[in-house]
Amino acid sequence: MTPCLVSTGFLVLGRCGRASVTACARCGRPVCDRHAVPGAYAGLCPECAAAQGYGTPYDPLWTVGYRGHHSHQTLPAYTQPGWYTDFDDFDRGAFDPEDQADFGDPGDFDDGERDFVDS
Amino acid sequence: MFWRKTRAAIAGFHPLHQKLIWERTLSATLPRAEWAALIASLARHGAVVRRRKWRLPERTESVLVPLIRLLCEDVDRGRVGVTADLRGRDVPGKAGPRQDLPVVRPVRRAQQWWVFDSWLSVRSELRDGSVLELAVTDVVRHRHVVKVNPRGKRKSKTKTKAVQRVYATRSLAKGQPFQQPGSPPPPWIRVRPRGRSRMVIRAVAKLPMPRQADELPLMMTVATELFRWTPARRRRSA
Numbered sequence: 428m429t430p431c432l433v434s435t436g437f438l439v440l441g442r443c444g445r446a447s448v449t450a451c452a453r454c455g456r457p458v459c460d461r462h463a464v465p466g467a468y469a470g471l472c473p474e475c476a477a478a479q480g481y482g483t484p485y486d487p488l489w490t491v492g493y494r495g496h497h498s499h500q501t502l503p504a505y506t507q508p509g510w511y512t513d514f515d516d517f518d519r520g521a522f523d524p525e526d527q528a529d530f531g532d533p534g535d536f537d538d539g540e541r542d543f544v545d546s
Numbered sequence: 547m548f549w550r551k552t553r554a555a556i557a558g559f560h561p562l563h564q565k566l567i568w569e570r571t572l573s574a575t576l577p578r579a580e581w582a583a584l585i586a587s588l589a590r591h592g593a594v595v596r597r598r599k600w601r602l603p604e605r606t607e608s609v610l611v612p613l614i615r616l617l618c619e620d621v622d623r624g625r626v627g628v629t630a631d632l633r634g635r636d637v638p639g640k641a642g643p644r645q646d647l648p649v650v651r652p653v654r655r656a657q658q659w660w661v662f663d664s665w666l667s668v669r670s671e672l673r674d675g676s677v678l679e680l681a682v683t684d685v686v687r688h689r690h691v692v693k694v695n696p697r698g699k700r701k702s703k704t705k706t707k708a709v710q711r712v713y714a715t716r717s718l719a720k721g722q723p724f725q726q727p728g729s730p731p732p733p734w735i736r737v738r739p740r741g742r743s744r745m746v747i748r749a750v751a752k753l754p755m756p757r758q759a760d761e762l763p764l765m766m767t768v769a770t771e772l773f774r775w776t777p778a779r780r781r782r783s784a
Contacts, residue, residue: 485585505732
């Protein structure tokens with residue numbers, strides 16, 4: 428049995444875990460009959476359907492979209508000890524006083540076929 | 547009789563929906579499926595009822611329906627209890643007694659009174675065995691000042707200051723693991739855990755009266771703070 432891998436809950440997160448009946452057409456995640464999205468976004472899992480746009484709270488899919496929205500909105504309110512470890516040397520280089528106006532080597536952004544100044 | 551078709555349509559709504567229209571209050575403890583039936587009934591309101599007098603209270607769509615939806619996501623066999631008083635803070639009985647404040651001339655009289663509007667109380671039995679209680683109270687301070695100028699002209703003004711208090715309590719199941727989060731909460735939330743074998747975590751927030759659209763996000767920020775105090779569950783994925 429392939430379990431349904433749709434995330435459930437808002438305060439207490441978990442996986443559905445019921446037997447899947449289909450797979451999401453976009454991300455390939457197994458989906459059970461309870462979480463198979465009907466209507467315009469049929470064939471998608473709730474997360475992929477909510478990414479297409481979630482409507483009013485009267486829509487059962489609204490909670491899936493709101494979960495991501497709320498997480499994104501409240502993240503800056505919490506002090507994150509690992510925040511600066513997310514940046515690499517390129518990100519920190521913009522704040523280096525000895526490296527002003529240096530945006531990398533000339534060939535860094537050249538993909539060889541389409542020149543930046545070529546119209 | 548006027549509006550008879552609308553009255554007949556309202557009679558077909560869910561009983562709690564009707565109570566919300568006529569009395570502007572809601573008090574029920576129901577399982578998840580029953581709440582879904584109520585929300586389905588509320589969703590039909592706008593298409594059926596056009597009369598301004600019978601429209602749903604303002605906080606129904608912005609707070610009540612989304613909150614019920616979110617709480618029902620975390621309930622398996624438990625129940626969600628909601629008590630909402632959406633009559634507003636100007637109804638009789640919510641204002642406290644008026645106090646006279648000391649004054650100096652030209653002020654002749656200064657009075658102060660408080661309005662406590664506990665408009666929302668929620669209790670939810672979550673699927674991890676804990677119980678979440680959420681309460682929201684609007685506290686409004688009114689000050690009325692009367693002054694008289696040297697020519698006897700009398701002027702008065704009333705000032706109000708409103709804050710919203712959000713109380714969230716999570717009672718963990720017996721033996722449920724407990725850990726202090728690695729980072730502090732936002733400065734406007736105060737958290738206090740209590741107990742030993744059965745922990746009770748309480749978060750309190752006091753905010754300047756938020757805009758109606760911001761009420762739910764702020765309430766959920768206070769509620770979600772309590773869930774940082776327990777380790778994440780092991781996922782049941784294969």
